Amino acid sequence: METMLTVEKLNKSFKDKQVIRDISFDVRKGEIMAVLGPNGAGKSTTIRNIMGIMYPDAGAISFRGHAEIPRHKIGYLPEERGLYKNVKVMDILLYLSELKDYPLKKARERALSYLKKFGLEGQANSSVEELSKGMGQKVQFISSIIHEPELLILDEPFSGLDPVSQELFKHEIRHLAENGTAILLSSHQMNLVEEMCDRLFMMHNGERIIYGNMDDVKERYANFKCTVRGKSDLDVLQGLPDLERVEQDEDTSVLYLAKDVQAVNWLKNLPDNLSVQELSIDRISLHEIFIDIATDGNIAQREGVTHA
Numbered sequence: 518m519e520t521m522l523t524v525e526k527l528n529k530s531f532k533d534k535q536v537i538r539d540i541s542f543d544v545r546k547g548e549i550m551a552v553l554g555p556n557g558a559g560k561s562t563t564i565r566n567i568m569g570i571m572y573p574d575a576g577a578i579s580f581r582g583h584a585e586i587p588r589h590k591i592g593y594l595p596e597e598r599g600l601y602k603n604v605k606v607m608d609i610l611l612y613l614s615e616l617k618d619y620p621l622k623k624a625r626e627r628a629l630s631y632l633k634k635f636g637l638e639g640q641a642n643s644s645v646e647e648l649s650k651g652m653g654q655k656v657q658f659i660s661s662i663i664h665e666p667e668l669l670i671l672d673e674p675f676s677g678l679d680p681v682s683q684e685l686f687k688h689e690i691r692h693l694a695e696n697g698t699a700i701l702l703s704s705h706q707m708n709l710v711e712e713m714c715d716r717l718f719m720m721h722n723g724e725r726i727i728y729g730n731m732d733d734v735k736e737r738y739a740n741f742k743c744t745v746r747g748k749s750d751l752d753v754l755q756g757l758p759d760l761e762r763v764e765q766d767e768d769t770s771v772l773y774l775a776k777d778v779q780a781v782n783w784l785k786n787l788p789d790n791l792s793v794q795e796l797s798i799d800r801i802s803l804h805e806i807f808i809d810i811a812t813d814g815n816i817a818q819r820e821g822v823t824h825a
Protein backbone atom coordinates (compact mmCIF):
# COMPACT_ATOMS: atom_id res chain seq x y z
CA MET A 518 0.00 0.00 0.00
CA GLU A 519 1.29 3.42 -0.96
CA THR A 520 2.41 5.61 1.93
CA MET A 521 0.52 8.91 1.91
CA LEU A 522 1.74 10.58 5.10
CA THR A 523 5.09 10.09 6.79
CA VAL A 524 5.93 11.61 10.16
CA GLU A 525 9.52 11.22 11.30
CA LYS A 526 10.97 12.02 14.71
CA LEU A 527 8.60 14.88 15.45
CA ASN A 528 9.48 17.00 18.50
CA LYS A 529 7.57 19.93 19.93
CA SER A 530 7.94 21.99 23.09
CA PHE A 531 5.83 24.78 24.53
CA LYS A 532 8.18 27.08 26.46
CA ASP A 533 10.40 24.60 28.31
CA LYS A 534 7.85 21.76 28.34
CA GLN A 535 8.43 19.08 25.72
CA VAL A 536 5.01 17.70 24.75
CA ILE A 537 6.04 15.53 21.77
CA ARG A 538 9.20 13.47 21.66
CA ASP A 539 10.48 11.63 18.57
CA ILE A 540 7.06 10.68 17.22
CA SER A 541 7.24 8.64 13.98
CA PHE A 542 4.51 6.87 12.04
CA ASP A 543 3.01 6.65 8.59
CA VAL A 544 -0.47 6.46 7.10
CA ARG A 545 -1.07 4.43 3.96
CA LYS A 546 -3.60 4.69 1.18
CA GLY A 547 -6.87 2.98 2.08
CA GLU A 548 -6.14 2.37 5.75
CA ILE A 549 -7.54 3.74 8.97
CA MET A 550 -4.75 4.57 11.40
CA ALA A 551 -5.79 5.40 14.96
CA VAL A 552 -3.87 7.77 17.20
CA LEU A 553 -4.69 7.04 20.83
CA GLY A 554 -3.58 8.29 24.19
CA PRO A 555 -4.77 9.73 27.49
CA ASN A 556 -5.81 13.39 27.77
CA GLY A 557 -2.77 15.58 27.24
CA ALA A 558 -0.74 12.80 25.56
CA GLY A 559 0.00 15.02 22.56
CA LYS A 560 -2.44 13.72 19.90
CA SER A 561 -3.89 17.08 18.85
CA THR A 562 -0.46 18.72 18.92
CA THR A 563 0.79 16.01 16.54
CA ILE A 564 -2.18 16.60 14.24
CA ARG A 565 -1.80 20.40 14.37
CA ASN A 566 1.84 20.03 13.32
CA ILE A 567 0.80 17.90 10.35
CA MET A 568 -1.84 20.47 9.41
CA GLY A 569 0.66 23.34 9.55
CA ILE A 570 -1.28 25.08 12.34
CA MET A 571 1.97 25.01 14.27
CA TYR A 572 5.48 23.94 13.36
CA PRO A 573 7.63 21.22 14.93
CA ASP A 574 10.94 22.06 16.62
CA ALA A 575 12.50 19.05 14.92
CA GLY A 576 11.45 16.21 12.66
CA ALA A 577 9.98 15.85 9.20
CA ILE A 578 6.50 15.51 7.74
CA SER A 579 5.98 14.46 4.14
CA PHE A 580 3.09 13.66 1.84
CA ARG A 581 3.78 10.94 -0.74
CA GLY A 582 7.48 11.47 -0.06
CA HIS A 583 7.39 15.25 -0.68
CA ALA A 584 8.05 17.78 2.05
CA GLU A 585 5.49 20.17 0.60
CA ILE A 586 2.08 19.28 2.00
CA PRO A 587 -0.72 19.86 -0.56
CA ARG A 588 -3.42 21.16 1.80
CA HIS A 589 -6.15 20.88 -0.84
CA LYS A 590 -5.63 17.10 -0.86
CA ILE A 591 -6.15 16.88 2.88
CA GLY A 592 -9.44 16.91 4.78
CA TYR A 593 -9.42 17.92 8.44
CA LEU A 594 -12.04 17.71 11.14
CA PRO A 595 -10.51 19.61 14.07
CA GLU A 596 -11.17 18.83 17.71
CA GLU A 597 -12.65 22.30 18.10
CA ARG A 598 -16.07 22.28 16.46
CA GLY A 599 -17.51 25.39 14.95
CA LEU A 600 -18.72 26.82 11.66
CA TYR A 601 -19.78 30.34 10.78
CA LYS A 602 -23.08 30.59 12.64
CA ASN A 603 -25.21 32.83 10.45
CA VAL A 604 -24.24 31.37 7.08
CA LYS A 605 -26.35 28.86 5.18
CA VAL A 606 -25.21 25.23 5.21
CA MET A 607 -24.80 25.01 1.41
CA ASP A 608 -22.92 28.32 1.26
CA ILE A 609 -20.42 27.13 3.85
CA LEU A 610 -19.87 23.82 2.08
CA LEU A 611 -19.35 25.53 -1.27
CA TYR A 612 -17.08 28.18 0.23
CA LEU A 613 -14.86 25.58 1.94
CA SER A 614 -14.65 23.42 -1.19
CA GLU A 615 -13.74 26.50 -3.23
CA LEU A 616 -10.86 27.14 -0.83
CA LYS A 617 -9.63 23.67 -1.81
CA ASP A 618 -9.93 24.50 -5.55
CA TYR A 619 -12.70 21.95 -5.98
CA PRO A 620 -15.14 22.44 -8.93
CA LEU A 621 -18.32 24.21 -7.83
CA LYS A 622 -20.84 22.05 -9.69
CA LYS A 623 -19.37 18.82 -8.34
CA ALA A 624 -19.20 20.31 -4.84
CA ARG A 625 -22.91 21.21 -4.95
CA GLU A 626 -23.84 17.69 -6.09
CA ARG A 627 -21.70 16.08 -3.41
CA ALA A 628 -23.06 18.44 -0.75
CA LEU A 629 -26.66 17.53 -1.58
CA SER A 630 -25.86 13.83 -1.67
CA TYR A 631 -24.03 13.90 1.69
CA LEU A 632 -26.73 16.04 3.34
CA LYS A 633 -29.23 13.38 2.29
CA LYS A 634 -26.97 10.56 3.51
CA PHE A 635 -26.65 12.23 6.92
CA GLY A 636 -30.37 12.88 7.32
CA LEU A 637 -30.05 16.62 6.61
CA GLU A 638 -32.03 16.70 3.40
CA GLY A 639 -33.82 20.03 3.11
CA GLN A 640 -31.33 21.79 5.44
CA ALA A 641 -29.14 23.24 2.67
CA ASN A 642 -30.68 26.68 3.16
CA SER A 643 -30.79 26.57 6.97
CA SER A 644 -28.22 28.68 8.74
CA VAL A 645 -25.83 26.84 11.03
CA GLU A 646 -27.28 28.44 14.16
CA GLU A 647 -30.59 26.69 13.41
CA LEU A 648 -28.93 23.26 13.61
CA SER A 649 -28.46 21.08 16.68
CA LYS A 650 -24.90 20.35 17.84
CA GLY A 651 -24.90 16.90 16.23
CA MET A 652 -26.32 18.27 12.98
CA GLY A 653 -23.61 20.94 12.96
CA GLN A 654 -21.01 18.24 13.47
CA LYS A 655 -22.35 16.34 10.47
CA VAL A 656 -22.05 19.48 8.33
CA GLN A 657 -18.50 19.98 9.56
CA PHE A 658 -17.67 16.36 8.74
CA ILE A 659 -19.12 16.83 5.24
CA SER A 660 -16.97 19.95 4.85
CA SER A 661 -13.87 17.86 5.60
CA ILE A 662 -14.61 15.32 2.84
CA ILE A 663 -16.49 17.32 0.19
CA HIS A 664 -13.33 17.91 -1.90
CA GLU A 665 -12.44 14.18 -2.06
CA PRO A 666 -9.26 14.40 0.03
CA GLU A 667 -6.57 11.75 -0.34
CA LEU A 668 -5.70 12.06 3.35
CA LEU A 669 -8.40 12.64 5.96
CA ILE A 670 -7.52 13.65 9.51
CA LEU A 671 -10.30 13.28 12.05
CA ASP A 672 -9.72 14.56 15.58
CA GLU A 673 -12.35 12.97 17.87
CA PRO A 674 -15.01 12.59 15.14
CA PHE A 675 -17.43 10.69 17.39
CA SER A 676 -17.51 12.97 20.43
CA GLY A 677 -20.98 14.30 21.14
CA LEU A 678 -22.74 12.04 18.62
CA ASP A 679 -25.70 9.82 19.46
CA PRO A 680 -25.29 6.07 18.73
CA VAL A 681 -27.15 6.27 15.40
CA SER A 682 -24.99 9.16 14.19
CA GLN A 683 -21.88 7.31 15.42
CA GLU A 684 -22.85 4.37 13.23
CA LEU A 685 -23.36 6.71 10.26
CA PHE A 686 -19.93 8.28 10.76
CA LYS A 687 -18.34 4.87 11.27
CA HIS A 688 -19.88 3.53 8.11
CA GLU A 689 -18.85 6.57 6.05
CA ILE A 690 -15.28 6.59 7.38
CA ARG A 691 -14.90 2.92 6.52
CA HIS A 692 -16.41 3.49 3.09
CA LEU A 693 -13.92 6.31 2.42
CA ALA A 694 -11.01 4.06 3.38
CA GLU A 695 -12.31 1.27 1.14
CA ASN A 696 -12.26 3.77 -1.70
CA GLY A 697 -8.61 4.60 -1.09
CA THR A 698 -8.62 7.54 1.34
CA ALA A 699 -5.83 7.39 3.94
CA ILE A 700 -7.37 8.15 7.32
CA LEU A 701 -5.76 9.29 10.55
CA LEU A 702 -8.28 9.15 13.36
CA SER A 703 -7.94 10.24 16.95
CA SER A 704 -10.55 8.86 19.33
CA HIS A 705 -11.14 7.93 22.94
CA GLN A 706 -13.82 5.41 22.00
CA MET A 707 -11.78 2.23 22.16
CA ASN A 708 -14.62 -0.05 21.08
CA LEU A 709 -15.00 1.92 17.83
CA VAL A 710 -11.25 2.02 17.30
CA GLU A 711 -11.02 -1.72 17.83
CA GLU A 712 -13.82 -2.32 15.31
CA MET A 713 -12.69 0.11 12.64
CA CYS A 714 -8.95 0.63 12.56
CA ASP A 715 -6.32 -1.29 10.64
CA ARG A 716 -3.34 0.05 12.58
CA LEU A 717 -2.85 2.19 15.63
CA PHE A 718 -0.28 4.08 17.58
CA MET A 719 -0.69 4.97 21.20
CA MET A 720 1.00 7.96 22.78
CA HIS A 721 1.70 8.61 26.44
CA ASN A 722 3.40 11.75 27.75
CA GLY A 723 4.35 12.75 24.23
CA GLU A 724 6.04 9.47 23.36
CA ARG A 725 4.95 6.63 21.14
CA ILE A 726 4.30 3.52 23.22
CA ILE A 727 2.51 1.12 20.88
CA TYR A 728 2.58 1.00 17.08
CA GLY A 729 1.30 -1.74 14.81
CA ASN A 730 -1.69 -3.44 13.28
CA MET A 731 -4.61 -4.35 15.48
CA ASP A 732 -3.95 -8.11 15.49
CA ASP A 733 -0.25 -7.72 16.31
CA VAL A 734 -1.02 -5.23 19.06
CA LYS A 735 -3.59 -7.57 20.58
CA GLU A 736 -1.24 -10.53 20.34
CA ARG A 737 1.60 -8.60 21.92
CA TYR A 738 -0.26 -6.67 24.63
CA ALA A 739 -3.62 -8.30 25.14
CA ASN A 740 -2.91 -11.22 27.45
CA PHE A 741 -5.74 -13.62 28.17
CA LYS A 742 -8.08 -13.20 31.10
CA CYS A 743 -10.26 -15.90 32.57
CA THR A 744 -13.54 -14.87 34.16
CA VAL A 745 -14.92 -17.38 36.65
CA ARG A 746 -18.27 -17.20 38.38
CA GLY A 747 -18.32 -19.36 41.50
CA LYS A 748 -17.46 -19.13 45.18
CA SER A 749 -13.68 -19.38 45.53
CA ASP A 750 -11.29 -17.95 48.08
CA LEU A 751 -9.14 -15.16 46.71
CA ASP A 752 -6.09 -16.88 48.29
CA VAL A 753 -6.79 -20.09 46.38
CA LEU A 754 -7.14 -18.25 43.08
CA GLN A 755 -4.02 -16.17 43.69
CA GLY A 756 -2.13 -19.43 44.24
CA LEU A 757 -2.89 -20.65 40.71
CA PRO A 758 0.10 -20.64 38.36
CA ASP A 759 0.95 -18.12 35.61
CA LEU A 760 -1.22 -15.25 36.79
CA GLU A 761 -0.38 -11.55 36.75
CA ARG A 762 -3.19 -10.69 39.12
CA VAL A 763 -6.69 -11.61 40.29
CA GLU A 764 -9.65 -9.26 40.75
CA GLN A 765 -12.66 -10.46 42.71
CA ASP A 766 -16.10 -8.93 43.06
CA GLU A 767 -18.54 -11.06 45.08
CA ASP A 768 -18.66 -14.45 43.28
CA THR A 769 -17.07 -13.27 40.02
CA SER A 770 -13.29 -13.42 39.73
CA VAL A 771 -11.16 -12.23 36.84
CA LEU A 772 -7.82 -14.02 36.55
CA TYR A 773 -5.33 -12.14 34.37
CA LEU A 774 -2.92 -14.60 32.77
CA ALA A 775 0.74 -13.74 32.45
CA LYS A 776 2.17 -12.86 29.04
CA ASP A 777 2.74 -15.75 26.61
CA VAL A 778 0.74 -18.27 28.65
CA GLN A 779 -1.12 -20.72 26.39
CA ALA A 780 -4.75 -20.38 27.44
CA VAL A 781 -5.75 -23.97 26.57
CA ASN A 782 -2.87 -25.56 28.52
CA TRP A 783 -3.50 -23.26 31.43
CA LEU A 784 -7.19 -24.28 31.53
CA LYS A 785 -6.27 -27.99 31.55
CA ASN A 786 -4.26 -27.48 34.72
CA LEU A 787 -7.02 -25.88 36.76
CA PRO A 788 -7.70 -27.86 39.97
CA ASP A 789 -10.73 -30.22 39.93
CA ASN A 790 -12.20 -28.71 43.07
CA LEU A 791 -12.45 -25.15 41.71
CA SER A 792 -16.01 -23.86 42.10
CA VAL A 793 -17.23 -22.95 38.61
CA GLN A 794 -20.74 -21.88 37.63
CA GLU A 795 -19.55 -20.14 34.49
CA LEU A 796 -16.14 -19.69 32.93
CA SER A 797 -14.99 -17.69 29.93
CA ILE A 798 -11.63 -16.88 28.46
CA ASP A 799 -10.90 -13.81 26.30
CA ARG A 800 -8.08 -11.51 25.37
CA ILE A 801 -8.21 -8.21 27.25
CA SER A 802 -9.72 -5.39 25.18
CA LEU A 803 -8.02 -2.35 23.70
CA HIS A 804 -9.89 -0.39 26.37
CA GLU A 805 -8.10 -2.39 29.09
CA ILE A 806 -4.71 -2.04 27.35
CA PHE A 807 -5.29 1.70 27.21
CA ILE A 808 -6.19 1.97 30.91
CA ASP A 809 -3.21 -0.17 31.88
CA ILE A 810 -0.79 2.07 29.99
CA ALA A 811 -2.43 5.32 31.08
CA THR A 812 -2.29 4.26 34.75
CA ASP A 813 1.18 2.71 34.67
CA GLY A 814 -0.21 -0.80 35.12
CA ASN A 815 1.39 -4.15 34.31
CA ILE A 816 1.81 -3.65 30.57
CA ALA A 817 3.18 -0.17 31.13
CA GLN A 818 5.74 -1.46 33.62
CA ARG A 819 6.73 -4.35 31.35
CA GLU A 820 7.25 -1.91 28.45
CA GLY A 821 9.12 0.56 30.65
CA VAL A 822 6.46 3.26 30.36
CA THR A 823 6.65 5.84 33.11
CA HIS A 824 4.87 9.04 33.92
CA ALA A 825 6.85 12.18 33.08
Ligand SMILES: Nc1ncnc2c1ncn2[C@@H]1O[C@H](COP(=O)(O)OP(=O)(O)OP(=O)(O)O)[C@@H](O)[C@H]1O
Nearest residue numbers: 531532536554555556557558559560561562563596
Ligand atom coordinates in the same frame (compact mmCIF):
# COMPACT_ATOMS: atom_id res chain seq x y z
N1 LIG B 1 -0.70 26.06 22.62
C1 LIG B 1 -0.23 25.44 23.68
N2 LIG B 1 0.54 26.06 24.59
C2 LIG B 1 1.04 25.41 25.66
N3 LIG B 1 0.84 24.10 25.93
C3 LIG B 1 0.07 23.42 25.06
C4 LIG B 1 -0.51 24.04 23.90
N4 LIG B 1 -1.20 23.08 23.22
C5 LIG B 1 -1.09 21.94 23.92
N5 LIG B 1 -0.32 22.13 25.03
C6 LIG B 1 0.07 21.11 26.01
O1 LIG B 1 0.57 20.00 25.28
C7 LIG B 1 0.19 18.78 25.89
C8 LIG B 1 -0.50 17.91 24.86
O2 LIG B 1 -1.76 18.49 24.51
P1 LIG B 1 -2.66 17.91 23.33
O3 LIG B 1 -3.83 18.83 23.17
O4 LIG B 1 -1.83 17.62 22.16
O5 LIG B 1 -3.14 16.52 23.98
P2 LIG B 1 -4.22 15.47 23.48
O6 LIG B 1 -3.54 14.15 23.49
O7 LIG B 1 -4.82 15.92 22.19
O8 LIG B 1 -5.27 15.55 24.67
P3 LIG B 1 -6.88 15.41 24.73
O9 LIG B 1 -7.17 13.93 24.63
O10 LIG B 1 -7.20 15.96 26.07
O11 LIG B 1 -7.47 16.20 23.59
C9 LIG B 1 -0.67 19.15 27.08
O12 LIG B 1 0.14 19.09 28.23
C10 LIG B 1 -1.12 20.57 26.79
O13 LIG B 1 -1.29 21.29 27.98
